[in-house]
Each structure stands twice: as structure tokens, then as C-alpha cells.
Amino acid sequence: MEKQQFDFVGKDFAIKNVGKVTGKEVYSGDVSIPGQLYAVVLRSPYAHAEIKKVDYSEAEKMGAICIGPEDVPDYLYNERIVSIPDKTYRDRTVLPKDKVRHVGEALATCAAETEEEALAALKKIKVEWGRKWKPLVTLEEAMEDEAPPIHDYVYLGEEKVKIKNNIACTRDIEVGDMERGFEEADTVVERTFSTPRIYHLQMETKSAVCVPEADGGITVWVTSQGIHNVRILLGNIFNLPLNKVNVKRVTLGGSFGSSIQMNSITPICVALALKAKRPVKLVSTREDDLYDHAKYPLITKLKVGAKKDGTLTAAHCRVWVEIGGHNIQAYPYLGCVAGWFASLYRWKNLKYEGKAVYTNKVPTCAMQGYGNPQINFAVESLMDILAEELGMDPIELRLKNYVGKGEEFWGQGPTVRSIIRSCGVEEMLVEGAKLAEWEKRTLPLEKEGEIRRGIGVARGFHTSGTGGPNPGETIDYSGATIKINEDGSVDVLTALMDHGGGTWEAAAKIVAEVLKVPYEKVGIYNVDTRTTVFDVNTHATRGVYCGGGAVKYVAEKVKELLLNYAATLFKDLPENLELSCNHELGQAVIYPREIPENYKTLGEIAEYAHITSWGTLAYTATLRQKNCPPCFITHFVEVEVNTRTGEISIPRAVILGDSGTILNPALWEGQIIGAFSRGLGFALLEETKYDLKEGKLECKGMITDYKIPTTLEMPKLDNLLVRSAHTYEPTGPFGAKGIGEAALSSVGSAVANAIYNAIGIRFYELPITPEKVLKAWKEKEREESQERVGDKLNEY
Amino acid sequence: MMEEYPIELTINGEKIVSTAKAEESLLRFLRRHGFYEVKGGCEKGDCGTCTVIMNGKAIKSCITLAGQANGKEILTVRGLEKEESGRKLQESFVQHGAIQCGFCTAGMLMTAKAYLDENHQPNKVEIRKAISGNLCRCTGYKKIVEAIYAVAEENQKSK
Numbered sequence: 001m002e003k004q005q006f007d008f009v010g011k012d013f014a015i016k017n018v019g020k021v022t023g024k025e026v027y028s029g030d031v032s033i034p035g036q037l038y039a040v041v042l043r044s045p046y047a048h049a050e051i052k053k054v055d056y057s058e059a060e061k062m063g064a065i066c067i068g069p070e071d072v073p074d075y076l077y078n079e080r081i082v083s084i085p086d087k088t089y090r091d092r093t094v095l096p097k098d099k100v101r102h103v104g105e106a107l108a109t110c111a112a113e114t115e116e117e118a119l120a121a122l123k124k125i126k127v128e129w130g131r132k133w134k135p136l137v138t139l140e141e142a143m144e145d146e147a148p149p150i151h152d153y154v155y156l157g158e159e160k161v162k163i164k165n166n167i168a169c170t171r172d173i174e175v176g177d178m179e180r181g182f183e184e185a186d187t188v189v190e191r192t193f194s195t196p197r198i199y200h201l202q203m204e205t206k207s208a209v210c211v212p213e214a215d216g217g218i219t220v221w222v223t224s225q226g227i228h229n230v231r232i233l234l235g236n237i238f239n240l241p242l243n244k245v246n247v248k249r250v251t252l253g254g255s256f257g258s259s260i261q262m263n264s265i266t267p268i269c270v271a272l273a274l275k276a277k278r279p280v281k282l283v284s285t286r287e288d289d290l291y292d293h294a295k296y297p298l299i300t301k302l303k304v305g306a307k308k309d310g311t312l313t314a315a316h317c318r319v320w321v322e323i324g325g326h327n328i329q330a331y332p333y334l335g336c337v338a339g340w341f342a343s344l345y346r347w348k349n350l351k352y353e354g355k356a357v358y359t360n361k362v363p364t365c366a367m368q369g370y371g372n373p374q375i376n377f378a379v380e381s382l383m384d385i386l387a388e389e390l391g392m393d394p395i396e397l398r399l400k401n402y403v404g405k406g407e408e409f410w411g412q413g414p415t416v417r418s419i420i421r422s423c424g425v426e427e428m429l430v431e432g433a434k435l436a437e438w439e440k441r442t443l444p445l446e447k448e449g450e451i452r453r454g455i456g457v458a459r460g461f462h463t464s465g466t467g468g469p470n471p472g473e474t475i476d477y478s479g480a481t482i483k484i485n486e487d488g489s490v491d492v493l494t495a496l497m498d499h500g501g502g503t504w505e506a507a508a509k510i511v512a513e514v515l516k517v518p519y520e521k522v523g524i525y526n527v528d529t530r531t532t533v534f535d536v537n538t539h540a541t542r543g544v545y546c547g548g549g550a551v552k553y554v555a556e557k558v559k560e561l562l563l564n565y566a567a568t569l570f571k572d573l574p575e576n577l578e579l580s581c582n583h584e585l586g587q588a589v590i591y592p593r594e595i596p597e598n599y600k601t602l603g604e605i606a607e608y609a610h611i612t613s614w615g616t617l618a619y620t621a622t623l624r625q626k627n628c629p630p631c632f633i634t635h636f637v638e639v640e641v642n643t644r645t646g647e648i649s650i651p652r653a654v655i656l657g658d659s660g661t662i663l664n665p666a667l668w669e670g671q672i673i674g675a676f677s678r679g680l681g682f683a684l685l686e687e688t689k690y691d692l693k694e695g696k697l698e699c700k701g702m703i704t705d706y707k708i709p710t711t712l713e714m715p716k717l718d719n720l721l722v723r724s725a726h727t728y729e730p731t732g733p734f735g736a737k738g739i740g741e742a743a744l745s746s747v748g749s750a751v752a753n754a755i756y757n758a759i760g761i762r763f764y765e766l767p768i769t770p771e772k773v774l775k776a777w778k779e780k781e782r783e784e785s786q787e788r789v790g791d792k793l794n795e796y
Numbered sequence: 797m798m799e800e801y802p803i804e805l806t807i808n809g810e811k812i813v814s815t816a817k818a819e820e821s822l823l824r825f826l827r828r829h830g831f832y833e834v835k836g837g838c839e840k841g842d843c844g845t846c847t848v849i850m851n852g853k854a855i856k857s858c859i860t861l862a863g864q865a866n867g868k869e870i871l872t873v874r875g876l877e878k879e880e881s882g883r884k885l886q887e888s889f890v891q892h893g894a895i896q897c898g899f900c901t902a903g904m905l906m907t908a909k910a911y912l913d914e915n916h917q918p919n920k921v922e923i924r925k926a927i928s929g930n931l932c933r934c935t936g937y938k939k940i941v942e943a944i945y946a947v948a949e950e951n952q953k954s955k
Contacts, residue, residue, distance in 0.1 A: 014890050020898030021886040021905065023833025023873035030832040116817075201933055203837050203845055203899040253835070253899030254933050286838045500896030500934055666893030670939050674896065677936035703842045711924040711937040718920075720938060 004661075007581045008512040009734045012666045013519045016504045017251060026526075028250045029207035031221040033279040036209065037065065037111035039272050040118045041265065041288060042125055044100035044107050047137075047360035047695030048148065050130030051099055054108050056121075064110040064121030065276040069095045072271055075237050076155055080261035080329045080365070081229050082466075082537055087473045089161075089169060089327045091154040094237060094267040101150055101325030102360050103135075103696045104291025106264055111272045111280050135360040135695030139299065139322040142166040142359045150325060150358040163358070168327045171334035171354040173414050175342070181314025181349030185305025189386050193378035195748070195766045196687035197297045200367050201708055204253020205284040206263040206292065210273035217244030218273065219528075222266050223252060225259045225497050226537030231529040233262045234270055247529045252499055256678070257366030258293045260539045261328050265292070287701030294688055295367035296321050296333055298374035302382050304347075310392050310400045315347035319354045319375070324363040330356035332473060335413025337371035340745075343409035343461070343630065344379050345401040360695045362688070366539065368675065370412075372462055372745040373682060377766060380458035380749030384756065394457055394753070395429050395438065402426075402459070411628035412540060416468035418627050422737065424658030424725025425459065428634040432457070435721060436636035436654040444760030453651070454758025455638045460745030463628035464729075464738035465542030471624070476542065478550035479533035479622030482511060482558050486610045488587055488603030490517050492524045495535035496547035501674075501740060502667030503543035507551045509663050510733050514555035515562070516581040516588040517602060533622050541631065541738035544663060545729075550623035552733040557619040565617065566590045566605055570598075629729050631737040632658040633672075635679075635750035641758045643777050646770030648684055648755065652719040660729035660737040669722045672743045676720070677709045679747020684767050685709065805865050807831065808875030816862035822848070822855075825862035826872065833873045833902055837931070844930030847903035848872050854910035856929075871909075873902035882909055884947045892943035896934035904930050908944045917952060920945050 019025035054068035072094035081088060095106055108125050112118040136142040136150065143165045151163045182188060209221040217240060224230050227247040235242040252259070269282040284292065303316040319337055323330045334354035342350060369376075387397040403409050405423040410416065433439070441455050466474040480494035492511055498504040508522040515522075535547065563574040570577060572592050582589045582599070591599035609617060636654040641647075655672050662668045685707050689698040699705035714720070728735035748766055756762050761776045800815040807826070816825050823846045826834045834857055837845035841859035848857045849871040876882030885905055888894070895901050904927060911918070911926040918926070923944050924937070932940065 012893070015893075015895060017895075017898060018890060020895050020901050021873070021889050022877060023902055025898055026832070027835070027899065029836075032832075201931075203843065203897065203931065203933055204835070205837075252897055254897040256933070283836075286840070500898060664893075666939070667896070670893045670896060670935055673936035673938045674934045675936070678933065702840055703838050704840055708931060708933065709936075710928045710931065711941065712928045714924075714937055716921065717924075717938055717941055 004734065006513060006734065007516065008509045008519050009661060009663055010665060012664065013505065016508060016524055025251050027204055027253050028209065028221050028223045029204065029283045031209040031250065033209060033211055036279040036281045037113065037276055038115040038118050039109055039111040039269060039280050039282040040115060040122050041106045041268060042108040042122050043288070043291060044103060044105045046100055046129065046132055047103045047135030048133040048150065049100055051096065052128040052130045055126040056108060058124035059110055059121035062121045062124065064112040064118060065272060066108060066110050066125065067095070067271045067275060068108045069097050071275065073237055077233060077237060078327070078329060079233065079264065081233060082260060082475060082539065083329060083332050083473050084475060086157040087331060088329065089154055089156050089331060091151050092326050094271055102362055103694065104362065105325060106268060109268050109272055111276055136166065137359060137361065137690050137692050137695055139320055139357050139359065142322060142357050150360065154327065166358040168323055168356040168358050169331045169334065171331065171338065173338050173352040176349035178314050178316055178349045178351040182305045184313045186308045187386065187389050188303065188305045189382060189389055190303035191382055191385065191764060192299065192301045193381060193764050194299045195297055195374040195377055197294045197364060198367070198682060198686040199290055199294055199688050199706060200256045200258040201703060201706070202254030202256055202258060205286055205289040206259065206265055207283040208266045208269040209279065209281045210270045211279040212273050212277055215244065217246065218270060219246045219248065220270065221248045221250050223259050223263060225252070225255055225539055226535065227495050227529050228534045229537060230262045230266060234267060237267055238270060238274065249495060249497065249526045249528060251526065252497060255499055256368045257539060260366055260537050263292065286703060290697060290701045291362055294362045294364050296323065296364040296371060296374065298337070298371060300375060300378035302378045304382055304386060306386055306390065308390065310390055310397045312345055312347055312401050314349040317341050317350065317352045321356050322359040323356050324359055324361040326363040328363050328365040332413060333371050337375050339410035339413045340372045341375050341379060343403050346403055361690060368678060368744045369462065369741045372460065372741060373679065373748055376458070376460045376745045377748045377752065380746055381752055384753045385762065395433055398459060399426060399429055409630055411463040411468055412466040412474055415472040416466060416628060418468055420630060421731060422629060422660055422727040422729040423632065424727045425632050427725050428632065428656035428658060429459065431723065432634050432636050432654055432656045435723065441757065444757060447758065450644050451640055451642050452758040453638060453640050454754045454756070455636065456750045456753030456757055457634070457636050458746035458749035458753055459632065459634045460742060461630040461632045462541045462738065462742035462745055464545035464631055465625055465628040466540050467546065467625035467628050469626050475536050476546060477622050477624040478535040478547045480551045480554045481532065481618065481620040482554050483616055483618035484558065484562065484602065484606050486607050488517065488601060488606050489521045489523065490515060492522060492551060493527050493532055494551060495527065495529065495532040496543065497538040499538060501671045502664040503538055503547060505667060506544045506548050506663040510548050510552045511555045513734060514552060514559055516579050518581065518586050533620060541740040541742060543738065544736050545629065545732050545738050546625045548733040548736065549625050553623045554619050554621050557621060558617060561619060562617050565609060565614065569600065569605065569608065627731045629731060629737045631739050631742040633742045633746055635746045637750040637754045639751060639754040639758055641755060641773060643759065646774035646777065648768065648773065650680065650715045653715055654721045656723045656725060657739055657743065658725035658727050659739045660727050660732050661735035662724055663736050668739055671739050672722050673720060675743030676747055677714055679744050680713060680751065681708045682766060683748040683751040684769065687767055803862060803866050805867065806869045808872060809878065820862045822857040822860040822862050822865050826857060831872055835899055835902060844907065845900050845903040847906045847930065849906050849910050852910065852913065854907045873905055876905060876909065881912065884950065885909055888943040888947045892939050892946065894935065894939040894943035900930060900932040904932065904940055912944070912948055912951070918948050
């Protein structure tokens with residue numbers, strides 16, 4: 001591990017968006033343009049029905065501007081263009097042309113002077129329906145031979161693909177010889193696991209504001225994790241030159257993956273604005289939002305073989321995901337699930353088979369982990385089951401088999417492979433066990449009483465970005481313009497989005513560290529696509545590693561320019577000059593290495609460059625990272641199970657993260673704790689259930705009946721311990737990797753393992769609700785009492 | 797169209813004379829008048845992002861009718877900096893890393909302010925309970941509770 005002294009990296013400063021506490025921060029729904037119209041969306045009451053005609057003439061008589069299926073371009077697209085075009089499935093238009101494929105699918109839209117007028121007009125729209133089909137709600141019914149096809153044809157890149165049995169795409173991978181691997185095994189365990197659809201419930205609902213410009217172009221303010229992809233998509237859909245679409249970066253009110261894709265309301269808002277020739281604002285209601293996106297569920301059938309000493313010999317992993325009415329890139333999802341699975345342990349011989357299936361439900365997409373928490377639940381539960389079969393300690397089994405430093409791992413799917421260069425897995429398991437008092441752990445049989453306490457461990461990882469030695473199936477690069485102003489202050493112009501987890505703060509610190517400029521003097525702002533170079537998205541835990549990496553590269557170029565220019569002033573060679581931060585002056589200073597007192601401040605140099613008309617010290621570039629190092633996480637979770645009510649509470653947790661150098665300590669910890677709360681929701685509370693008959697959400701689009709953790713579901717403050725591993729990532733900016741998605745990956749697994757340790761019941765399905773606990777507990781008691789009766793009878 | 801009636805209220809110390817629609821929520825009224833700092837998260841009273849202080853009490857503006865605010869004093873997050881107790885909370889939130897996306901922050905600050913005005917010696921468990929009606933999807937709440945607790949502690953010391 002390299003030791004470095006930093007001026008700014010690893011220190012906590014004020015966040016860059018202080019408007020968040022003063023009320024001055026602008027989110028997309030807060031943008032207001034004089035003369036704007038307000039838009040509302042008509043959504044389908046049916047899950048699967050043919051659209052014969054949408055007649056909005058009565059609505060337009062009331063003065064509203066309306067758009068129906070026939071008004072939108074025929075262009076088929078996928079709203080998520082992070083993958084290369086050849087690996088991108090396209091199955092949708094702005095509004096559906098032929099039929100609706102899930103309840104709540106947008107069908108038509110109205111804009112008027114006020115929202116009330118728009119709503120009144122919306123009620124006048126007449127929809128003539130054709131054939132209606134019984135909704136395909138479950139994976140099994142959707143794959144049946146006689147099931148109605150949800151899509152007949154879709155496009156993969158430019159190739160027309162026929163859809164059979166509603167199977168959207170498949171992915172099969174084999175490494176080594178699985179059959180032989182299982183023959184070599186002394187013990188084989190096999191189980192089936194399932195994780196539910198859940199809803200992102202980002203606090204801000206998706207919104208858009210669009211202004212048609214005099215030159216025929218458009219300006220759009222939009223909820224998005226990547227403004228350049230929105231620009232490209234809108235240009236392609238509406239046939240506009242890509243420089244005539246300007247997408248403004250506004251602060252995100254949470255997203256968790258739900259705006260990697262362009263949200264469905266965005267092109268609807270644009271279509272209205274283009275027709276109305278006036279600005280249009282569209283703010284989703286919570287109900288709209290609940291019917292717009294959900295987390296991919298997963299069913300996993302996992303079989304694992306091991307030798308007596310715990311050495312793994314083979315694994316067979318089969319997964320199924322039902323994706324809803326549209327395919328927001330389930331193909332890379334299946335690839336990533338394979339990667340998360342394959343890179344957790346040295347299976348040696350493995351076979352992976354993945355299937356994604358269309359259903360008549362809300363389209364699913366990434367939600368913090370892109371399949372990682374789902375598959376982790378299966379793998380980390382099965383590792384505990386295997387450890388018990390082998391009579392090994394769960395930590396020992398993990399230490400024996402984890403994929404670590406120097407080994408190959410699959411970044412984002414099988415096409416992105418690289419070597420792990422930094423790894424804190426062993427440190428976290430060993431140190432975590434001490435902090436969590438693992439050695440005091442008792443077995444389920446040894447516990448008694450109504451409330452039973454247990455402890456569980458699980459580990460996970462996520463990649464930092466999607467880069468590999470060769471460009472794979474995913475587009476991954478970022479960029480920035482950095483300029484030094486005439487007083488020595490610095491501006492960073494980048495499309496790099498910040499979810500609030502500290503991406504901006506990290507970028508500003510990296511620039512401060514390279515240019516030795518005080519953090520407060522580095523500005524980073526809400527800019528737009530017209531004034532920035534491309535940045536793919538803040539997804540895949542890539543903000544710090546990829547975005548920060550690009551910012552560091554550009555800052556180093558500016559430093560080179562600066563030293564070259566300063567050399568002409570000092571009449572010396574650039575390599576003889578030193579750049580450092582003079583904290584007393586609150587300025588960066590440059591001086592000949594031998595004579596520090598002969599310094600000039602950055603402000604003086606920049607001012608001189610200005611008054612002599614030399615120019616601006618500035619540079620613009622993009623950078624692709626050629627790795628995506630894994631950031632590791634380990635969760636030790638204690639649970640208390642009330643066997644009378646089935647309720648589960650979390651008295652204590654110890655969480656250890658490995659992010660290499662940590663740029664923002666407070667926000668890093670905040671991300672880990674935030675992910676823990678979302679993980680608890682995933683493990684214990686959340687599921688978007690559907691009514692099987694009509695395909696409607698049981699919560700009816702209201703969060704009254706969709707519970708997420710509040711403060712009260714979290715462990716008490718002082719019982720939540722977060723620690724960092726001591727690692728340094730050689731390929732990362734100042735040794736940094738990511739944390740975001742890693743932080744969630746093993747929460748559910750650790751909770752399930754802890755519940756098993758508490759009551760001796762293994763749950764294979766999330767969420768583990770009080771109802772399920774109580775049912776399982778009663779069955780267990782019944783079986784045990786029957787066994788006792790049996791034992792008694794044997795005595796006679 | 798809905799009937800409108802006159803309404804007079806004070807928002808962040810400033811008198812507003814306007815009209816409100818019969819069924820208009822206070823949240824919608826505030827945003828219509830440019831108080832965009834008051835955020836709508838669910839408009840059903842579930843999430844707490846729209847919390848403002850009305851005559852000293854934290855209320856959810858989405859399930860309060862604009863008419864109910866007639867003659868009342870409303871404080872939004874923009875008015876917080878005018879009061880020392882408000883400024884302290886704002887600073888503490890920034891210092892403790894209690895903010896991520898920031899969308900729940902305004903409501904969270906208003907709930908905290910009203911609570912601390914009434915409760916001078918709360919412990920962390922009580923603060924947890926006090927803000928349990930405000931949802932935050934980003935932070936896991938720990939740093940928010942710590943930020944509020946730090947202000948409560950400081951208030952104690954300065955007494």
C-alpha cells in the first residue's frame with residue numbers, strides 16, 4: 001500500500017450544493033419558464049390491450065394541446081443507451097402505437113394553461129379499445145406456449161428479432177467442465193431463491209420541462225443520471241441535430257438507477273412542447289412514478305459443489321427475471337448477474353444460464369446493484385448452508401474461496417475482465433469478526449425464549465465503473481473542462497452527475513489536490529450538454545473512479561500548461577518548479593524548487609496571463625478508464641426475532657467497506673448507512689405486489705401501502721459501526737475506488753443469515769415479513785412436536 | 797373551474813394577499829406563489845418532504861388546505877436562516893453530512909426546528925421518533941439524527 005500525504009483528499013468540507021439547506025437548490029420540477037403549459041398523462045387501466053383509436057378532439061376543443069399514439073414518431077428505441085448499439089434491444093416508441101403492455105403505461109397526454117385545465121381536458125379523451133388479453137403477471141404464465149405474445153418482434157441493434165414465449169433475451173456462459181467439477185465434489189447443495197420487485201421510491205418524482213427554441217431546437221431540464229444520453233435519444237427520436245438539443249443538468253432528488261435510462265415522461269413532454277410551440281412542464285405524480293419503474297426481481301436456482309476441506313469445485317447458476325412490458329436492457333443485466341456471481345468465489349467450473357421474460361407489469365430497471373443484491377442473496381445464503389453441511393465456520397469458508405488480489409474478475413459481465421489490484425476482503429472479514437464479537441455466536445439450537453437474537457455475515461462487491469482493458473459492450477467515458485480564472489479560482493465544467501453521495505465533492509477535491517488550490521476555490525456547477533463534453537452516466541458506481549479519473553486527467557493537463565507558462569515567468573524550466581498549497585495565503589503557489597520564498601501565487605500568474613493576453617489556462621478532454629476495480633463490502637448484522645409476532649428488528653450492525661483511498665469520509669459513511677437502510681427495506685419490508693387478475697399494483701400507486709424504512713427501523717445510532725479497509729487502488733484517482741452499489745449488495749444476505757442463526761429457519765424468498773416468519777415458526781414448532789411424539793413412541 | 801376566495805397569510809415574515817382555490821392544498825398554493833423550496837413527494841401525507849411550520853407547528857402542507865392557513869404564519873426552509881435556531885440546524889446538517897440528494901432536507905429541517913423549539917433536552921432516541929414521519933431514501937437517517945442532536949446539545953450548553 002502506498003502512503004500519500006494529501007492536502008484535500010480524505011478531508012471533510014462543506015458540500016458543494018449548500019442550496020439544499022437554504023431551499024435554493026433547483027430540481028427539475030422547480031424549473032419554471034414564463035408562458036409554460038402544464039402537462040398531465042393519461043395512463044392505461046388495462047395490462048394488455050389493443051388500442052383501436054385515441055380521440056382527443058373534445059379535449060382540444062377545451063383549449064388543450066394533446067398528443068396520442070399517432071402523433072409520436074415511429075422510431076423504435078431503448079431508453080437506456082449505455083450499451084453499444086449492437087447489444088441494445090429496442091422495443092418502444094414515445095407512446096405505444098399498437099397496444100398497451102402494462103397498467104399505467106402512458107397512452108396520451110394533454111397540456112393546458114393550468115394543471116386543472118389539463119386534467120379536465122384529459123377526462124375528455126376517448127379511447128377505443130380492441131382486444132384485451134388476460135395479463136401475464138408471473139414468469140411461468142408468460143413463458144407458456146399459449147401465452148399471448150407481449151411483443152411479436154423487437155430490434156437488436158438493426159437486426160429484427162422474433163420474440164418466442166415472451167423470452168426477451170437469454171445469456172448462457174460456461175467456464176471449465178461443470179460436470180467433472182461436481183464429480184470431484186464431496187458435498188453438493190442446491191436451493192432456489194427469489195427476490196422481489198421493489199420500487200426505487202426516490203423522493204423526487206420524475207419531471208421534465210421543455211422549451212422549443214427559435215432555431216427549431218429544444219432546451220430540456222430533466223431528472224437524469226446522464227444528460228448527454230438524453231440529448232442523443234431526444235435528437236434521434238425527434239430527428240433533431242444533436243447540437244440543437246440542449247439538456248440542462250439539474251440536481252437529482254434521488255434516483256438509485258431509475259434515471260440511467262431517459263424516463264418515459266421526458267419525450268412525452270418534448271412532443272407536447274414541439275406541438276404547442278410553447279414551453280411545457282410535466283411533473284409526475286407519485287402514482288405515475290410507481291407505474292414507471294421498478295427494480296429487477298430475480299429467481300435463482302443455485303447448485304454448488306465443494307470438497308471436504310471447503311474447496312469449491314463447481315457451480316451451476318440458473319436465473320430468471322421477469323422484466324415487465326418493455327426491455328430496459330435486460331441483456332447487460334443478465335451479463336452483470338453472471339459477473340457478480342462468478343467473481344464472488346473461485347467456482348473453478350461454472351455454468352450460468354439466464355433468461356429475461358416479458359410480463360404485463362411495470363418495466364424494470366437498475367436499482368443500486370443491477371442484479372447484485374439479488375444474486376448475492378442466493379450465493380451468500382448458500383455459502384452459509386454449505387458451511388453448515390461441511391461443519392465449517394462461515395467466515396473460514398469465505399476466506400478459503402473468495403476471489404481476491406491478483407485474480408481475474410468479471411467487471412460488468414463476462415466481456416469486461418480484469419485483474420484485482422487492491423482487496424480488503426480478508427482484513428474486513430477478520431477485523432469485522434472481532435468488532436462484531438463473532439466468536440460469541442451461538443447455534444440456533446442453543447437459543448431459547450420468545451425473542452431470539454442471531455448474527456449473520458455476508459460479503460459482496462461491485463465494480464467501479466464498467467471499463468476494461470478493451471472497450472466491451474458498455475460505453476464508459478467521462479470528461480471535463482477545467483479553467484483557471486483571473487484570480488486563481490478554478491471552474492470545473494462537467495456533465496458528471498451527483499446523486500448526493502459526494503461525486504461532486506470528490507471531483508472538486510481531486511482538482512484541488514492536483515492544482516493545490518483550496519477546495520473552496522474550486523467551483524463545480526449545474527451546466528448543460530452544450531457546454532460540456534460527454535459523460536456516460538453516474539451509474540455502475542463509476543462517479544469517483546471514472547468521473548473523478550477523467551477530472552484528474554484534465555486537471556493534470558492544466559497543471560502542465562500552468563507550469564510551462566510559469567516557467568516563462570521564472571525564466572526557468574518547468575521541471576524545476578514546485579506547485580504547492582500555501583494554506584496561510586489560501587492560495588496555490590509556484591516557486592523554483594530551491595528558493596521557496598521566491599513564490600508567485602496562482603492568482604498572480606493567472607492575472608498576468610490575462611493582462612498580457614496570453615490567454616486562459618484551461619483544458620478540455622475525455623478519458624476512458626481501462627479497469628473497473630471491485631470495491632468490497634462486508635456486513636455483520638444482528639437481528640432480534642420475535643417468535644410471537646414474527647417481527648424482526650436490527651439491534652446492531654458492523655459494516656466494513658473497501659474503497660481504496662476514501663475521498664469524502666463523512667459522505668462515504670453516509671452512503672454505506674443509506675444503503676444499509678435500503679437493504680433492510682429489500683430484506684424485510686418491500687415488494688410491489690400485483691393483483692393477478694387485472695395486473696394492477698396492489699398499493700394502487702400510493703406509498704401509503706408501500707413501506708420503506710423510517711428512522712425507527714434502523715439500529716440505534718451508536719450500534720451502527722462503519723469501518724474502512726486499508727487499501728490503495730493503483731489505477732484509481734489518488735488510490736480511490738467506488739462504494740455506492742457495493743454498499744447494498746450483501747445487506748439482505750446478512751440479514752437472512754442472521755435470522756437463520758436466531759431461529760434456525762432458512763428463508764429463500766425476500767422480503768422476510770412478519771407473516772412469513774410466523775408461518776415458518778409455527779410449522780417448525782409443529783414438526784418439532786411431531787418429532788417429539790415420534791421419539792416418545794419409539795421408546796415403547 | 798374551481799371557485800377562488802381571498803386569502804391572507806404571512807410567509808417567512810412577509811404578508812401575502814392572494815386568492816386560493818377551494819380544494820387547493822397549501823403545498824400547491826405555496827409552489828404556485830414561487831415557494832419552490834417546499835417539495836411535493838407524495839401529496840398524500842406519507843413522506844413528509846412538504847413539511848412547513850404553521851404557527852409554530854410542523855405540518856404536512858400537502859394535506860393542509862390553503863384555506864386552513866388563512867391568517868396564519870408559515871415558515872419554510874427559506875425563512876430558516878432568519879432565526880438563529882434555524883441557521884444552527886442548517887449548518888449542522890451541512891457539517892454532519894446529513895444531506896445527500898437534498899430532496900427531503902427542507903421538510904426534515906422544518907420538522908427538526910419545530911421539535912427543538914418545543915423540546916429542549918431530547919436524546920437521540922427521542923429525535924429518531926420525532927422525525928419518523930419524514931422519509932429519507934438516501935441517508936439511512938443516522939447523520940440526520942446526529943446533526944439534530946448536535947444542535948440540541950449546543951443549545952443546552954449555551955443555556
